[in-house]
Amino acid sequence: MTVPAFERLKNRLAEVDDLTKAASLLFWDQRVMMPPAGSEARAESMATVSRLAQERFVAPDIEQLLEDLRSLEESSDYDSFEASLIRATRRDFEKASRVPPELVGEMRRASTLALSAWGPAKEESNFEALRPHLETNLGLRHRYVECFDPGDETYDVLLDDYEPHMKTAEVREIFDELKEELVPLVKEIGDAGEIDDSFMTGEFDPARQRDLGLEIVRRFGYTDDEWRLDQTSHPFMSSPGAGDIRLTSNFRPNDLTSLFATMHEFGHGVYEWGVDPALARTPLGSGVSLGLHESQSRTWENLVGRSRSFWRFFYPRLQETFAEQLGSIEEEAFYRAVNKVQPSLIRIDADEVTYNMHIILRFELEQELIEDRLALRDLPAAWNARMDDYLGVAVPDDARGVLQDMHWAGGSFGYFPTCALGNVISVQIWERAREELGDLDERFERGEFGELRDWLTEHLYRMGRKFTPQETIERVTGSRIDAKPYVRYLREKLAPQPA
């Protein structure tokens, strides 16, 4: 009895997926649980497991199976599981087969070590301590880029890993439009006078913040059976298997940013959670691109979590918990404070408008680094100059400058633009959801978020990676990626009202 080719492909892909899941568990564990002295052994293990995943995937039998399955793919409906799996696997295979497994392992080892160095470097604000690691990462990225046919731009290769089929030029066009609209908006808002948010800093017990965060995400759909939430210095979401969604947040004692980080990571988590279970242990079983992923984290963080109606529901709970700090602050004042637009140093603490400028800066610097137009040695200076240029802020030290994000240490170049693309896409999807569901505010005010979650699951999450990101966006919204709805949303929500 021979197993049909499609079954054999599925079995092989399941094994690869298991290894990928093992690697993501190792990553989560490293960030959340592992004692610091374990980092070298962990780097080796992660390198090996990633390399094995690559080796098991880029294997002659998979190539043969993909060949044998051409007719099944052609005879199956485009939307079917079979056609989608073969299609997506073929594309993944064509990309992966260009990269030697040794290089994959080496990139993983280097980035794991760099991540371990990044923490202390940031703490001591010592860029030079991280620089050799970044040199290694960048060198490996160069080798990676060389594995592919030269695109229109070198950066295209990197971008494609996070936002498949998207070109640097397209991103630049969208970002130019954002820059053109947002720079004046930031100025208009600045001219209208400062909003008081002094009450947002003070003493906020981290344990209570965690409880509040849990209370919120439980309303959104978090259950103890399938989710967990931990403290980490740099929040992320990880799903090391079906039925296992892990959020992290940074519960800092002096502000309430953890609430937004928790909602943000929930958005990533619920996307993974909502993928059709039938796609588990296949390459289709996760979110389709980082842009789409970020659209969902921003939906739950901003479109829901910074809306007036959400705070009408939740502000009394917050006030009650932190009575001393917030007892005398009106709901409207609080709402305005959490939506305050003000140029600042830290990307993850930035408001909805200036956030995009942080991304554009990184997008530009990454291109300059990978095209050797900027030396790493000069990166801090270039960073600081551009922060002044775009946001008018002076960077006091590298910890609050070029060292603030872990991404480059983690080897992620080409990732950042997806954050702003996510903002853009989030509003496109949001508009569509509201067209179909009607007024959501009334439901948010009652603490009801199930309908929105179910709509997103039905229209977006469940598709997983069956279609390309563009196809996915078009299926959900009926149009291509478009910055206009996002700009309109920002203006409506945040532009100063004419007196």
Place this chain on the structure above:
Amino acid sequence: MSSVATGPPPLERLGAILAEIADIRHAEAVADWDSRVSMPHAGAQARAEVSATLTQLAHERLSSDELGELLSELAPENDEDSVDSALVRVTHRLWERARRVPTELAGELAHTSGVAVAAWDEAKASSDFALFAPHLERQLELKQRYIECFPETERPYDVLLEDYEEGMTTAEVADVFDRLKRELVPLVERHRDETVDDAVLRGPFPVAAQQEAGQRVLKAFGFDDVSWRIDETPHPFASKPGIGDIRLTTYTNEDDLTSLFSTMHEFGHGVYEHEVDTAFARTPLGGGTSSAIHESQSRTWENLVGRSPGFWRWFYPQLQGLFPDALAGIGESAFVSAVNAVRPGLIRGDADEVTYGLHIILRFELEQELLAGTVAVRDLPQVWNTRMQEYLGVDVPDDARGVLQDMHWSIGLFGYFPTYQLGNVASVQIWQRARADLGELEEQFARGEFSQLREWLREHIYRHGSRYPPRELLQRVTGSDLDPEPYLQYLRTKFA
């Protein structure tokens, strides 16, 4: 670049393959630790798949032709005592055993364990053996298939024992256990009517204060936050995914102080792994040499240190400070007697030093009977309960506190239990040797100093990892083979 004969030297190639296997095992260890400490409940199914794939992959690597060829190239090593020849010997043994087992069976064993442990968890919670029975049947069936991979072995149980205790046979274990049984049953009998004042050990002992007590003891033993962590889990264990990453677990219950002893127990496992020569990292020499030697160390820190009068002279005042209500007015000597009381009970994990051995002997016998088919799975609870009455004189009120109390069988650990008792035996042999070298230790313990003992153990046992087989190691350290007499002598002196 493929078939040119000038590659790296064979030993280097061996190292590369072994490092890869160690890396996969590292991932397995994290997956296992996580599933018991941090994984959301609903993740169990997917985790079983991941673990099975990792196990299968490691098995494939370990049983490969490539490794076999390398080993035959490396075989004629003359320098018997070198680390390299130890590495070749240990690897050859693992390769030879892995070769026998088809990769599918290795994967199936891992997968079944993942599923069965979840069923056991549920069965134990509801004290419903029927929920677990089919999984136990399945495990036994797979173990039979595993045993069949080694047709030349004299007794089926020998195959299983060999996995945990190299060079030990069922007959030898039976000899040791018979000797123990002859002394332990009457010794338990003598203590039966003794009235122990255990009011001392009745809480409540607030959880946070117990954790603080555990931390203080661990710090004095040698735990630090850079290389170690400790977490709560219902069934404590220790794990080392890799160098610099030692993980202990404990279960803290406010009704008693058992977590303190289980913390010291797991420290013993942890310190053994922590102190292995770092040059052995990412090789099969990089961990403890056998389950019994491992257990000898957990028992050393839990019992020989942690229940000694010297230890409590140091720590009792602190403990009293942490539990001013529960321990008010209880003197140090009353406390030390209470933590050393002999009292037949239901739970192996809570058993005192004397009755513990009988819990093990019972399991050792039942495992053999299950495998031989002389006890059927459906009759197991009944047989268990009868034998508990016979050996320990206790009535088992329910299966949760009877046949379902231990996780081992659910994860396919048959042949493992005896190593616990062999560990007790070895611990006293090693202990006597340490005291012969170091002199009186109680005075140091009374000052909260444990580093001389730890250093001696590191020098003589821990650093060697798996370089020497367990019996050779024991011979090197103590000058004799496994011998129950020192252990019996220790029990007689302490408990007569």
